[in-house]
Amino acid sequence: MKFINKQLINYGVDPTFSKYLSVVLLITFIVLICVIANFITKKIVIRLITHIVNNNKFQWDNILLEKKVFHKLSHFVPAIIIYYFAQSFPTYQSLIEKGAITYIILVALSVLNTLLNAVNDIYQNFEVSKVKPIKGYIQVVKIVVFVLGIILVIANLIGESPLIILSGLGALSAVLLLVFRDSLLGLVAGIQLTSNDMVRVGDWIEMPKYGADGDVIDLSLNTVKVQNFDKTITTIPSYALISDSFKNWRGMQVTGGRRIKRSIFIDTTSISFCSMEMIEKFRNIHYLTNYIETRQHEIAEFNIKNRINISNSVNGRALTNIGVFRAYISQYIKNHPGIHKEMTTMVRQLAPTEHGLPIEIYAFSNDVNWAVYESIQSDIFDHLFAVAPEFGLRLFQNPTGNDFKVFTPSPLNNTEPDSH
Structure with missing residues (x-):
């Protein structure tokens, strides 16, 4: 400032006017240096960094470039220049230095925030990120960084040590716990999850x-x-x-099998022993041929061994239509192309209810896709509903309007006797 003022006086400028003119010239010079430095940083240094990043085999630096981490670093240069030129303005030196330092801290917070976001994006490129995400931890680091940044800004503006402000935070701990309650609970939960x-x-x-x-x-x-x-x-x-x-x-989803657990309800009044005609009919069903032959052989041996009088089906052992139906469902499920063969497959009889006798199918589809799973399940029960009458069984359902119509006399037939 003194040098510029002295040169202006040497050139014949009025001393009073030269004092103000020197200030304007110095400010213009500082602004010009900042513009040039910013231009060099963004147009030369950043372009050089971009060229290096785009021509190497690493991917993480591309994310840093996309997040504009290097661009935000360029904002440090003008602030540093202004800080070092603050001594040229003795009257306002302290104010300029505080303003420059505040700006540097704010730029640093912005850079750290962008850098942490880039770190999270880089981490998400790895498979481990799906198992152990770090977004919650990064948010905790951001809170700590911003709290410290605000403390530094306040300490710089009031001209006190940051430690004095930190010591005063002890009295505000209860308030801070209330303000950051969800964040603290979320942090603990994130660690456990x-x-x-x-x-x-x-x-x-x-x-x-x-x-x-x-x-x-x-x-x-x-x-x-x-x-x-x-x-x-x-x-x-x-x-x-x-x-x-x-x-x-x-x-x-991991095991590749989705559970099917659904029952069909059998009208108990349709359950009966199998007649010879029914047995011969069942013998011709593909899934039951071996079952009928094996079971008939076992039953005949048991009845002969125990001298059972088979003239009455109540005596000894005999096939029932519900038992044969269960055997058929079991074989049908095991041979169905949509059922997972390495997982539990079971057809069981549950306790009778007022809705009939539940026959539950417990199995796993070999495709966990929702639409495919529902299609497999529907195909199985479509078939079972259609085939149940072939075994002499009736499926239970509550009476409908059509059922009651059977018992309602037609109005045409509802004639009253002649009163005469």
Whole structure:
């Protein structure tokens, strides 16, 4: 400043005017240097970095470039230049230095925020990210960084040590705990969810309390986002997955088999012993030929060995239409192309109810896709509903309007006797 002022006076400029003119010239010079430095940084240095990044085999640096981490670093240069030229303005030196340092801290916070986002994106390129996401931890680091950044800005503006402000935070700890309650609970929940591998991005979870039934699309510090099958989004607090119960269908998806567990109800009045005509008919059914021959041989041996009088079917052992039907279902399920052969396959009889005798099919489809699974299940029960009458069995259902019509006399036949 003194040098510029002295040169202006030497050129014949009025001393009073030269004082103000020197300030304008110095500010113009500083602005010009900042513009040139910023131009060199962005047009030369950043382009050189971009060229290096685009021509190497690494992928992580491309993400840093896409997130503009290097571009934001260029904002440090003008602030540093202004800081070192602050001593040229003794009257406003302290104010300029504080402003420059504040700007540098804010730029540093922006760079760290972008860098942490880039780290998360880089991590997501690895398969382990689906098992152990770090988004929640990165959000915790961001909170710590921003809190420290705000403390540094305040300490710089008031001209005090950051330690003094930190010591004063002890009295505000209770308030901070209330403000960051969800974040702290989310942090603890995130650690438990990750360490115990309870949920991952892409898992199908079901949580009726929150109306969630779909795929996890995001795991963050405070929330878990679930895209339901109707394409709506349900947001669940992270700690709710620890405090409440939820169903994760990942096991079904990993094993490759989806459970079928459904019953058909048989009218108990249609259950009977098999006559010889029925046995011969069943013998011609592909899935029952070996079963009928084996069972008849076992029954004949048992009755002969125990001298059973077979003139009455109540005596000894005999085939029943419900037993043969169960055997048929079992063979049909085992030979169905949509059933997983290495998982449990079972046809069982449950306790009779007022709706009849339940015959439950317990098996696993070999395709976990929802549409395919429903198609396999429907095909099986379509066939069973159609084939049940072939075994002399009736399926139970509650009476309908058509059933009552059978017992309702026609109005044409409902004639009253002549009163005369």
